[in-house]
Amino acid sequence: MTEVIEQPAVEQRTGERILGALLYALFGLIVGTVTTFLHRGRVELFDTTLWVGIVLGLACILCLGIGLRLYLVDRWMTTGFATGVVAAVGVLGLWNPGSSVVVVGDAFGLAWLALASLIAAACAFWPQLPSRRARTTPVRDEYDGRSPTNLEESPK
Secondary structure, X not given: OOOOOOOOOOOOXXXXXXXXXXXXXXXXHHXXXXXXXXXXXXXXXOOEEEOHXXXXXXXXXXXXXXXXXXXXXXXXXXXXXXXXXXXXXHHHOOXXXXXXXXXXXXXHHHHHHHHHHHHHHHHHHOOOOOOOOOOOXXXXXXXXXXXXXXXXXXXX
């Protein structure tokens, strides 16, 4: 007995897609806020300052964006995540009347503003990758000694 296994595409309703995008936007706001506050983190090592905060923050946004884009078929969720990250980074990058600045206007601050937004947007708007084809090799209930590439030969 041979059968072909095909997995049906799961259809989402519009309400589910919008709710999912809003939840991922909230997740993006959280990630963008946390990484923006930590982007200036540094480590002193043998009289050398290593700026690990900006590297780890950008790596976090990149890994989450790529992971969401590869795992989720629908682009709405990844766009929601990217929108949340860009909104958090943009709002926290503004100067406020209390003279409290989260993102300083130096090279690291400007690099953070530009790169965090570009990475999040690139992950969201990356073209759809081709999906793997459905499995077309026959599935057998029992192994009868025949090679799976030559099913016409008789069992031994």
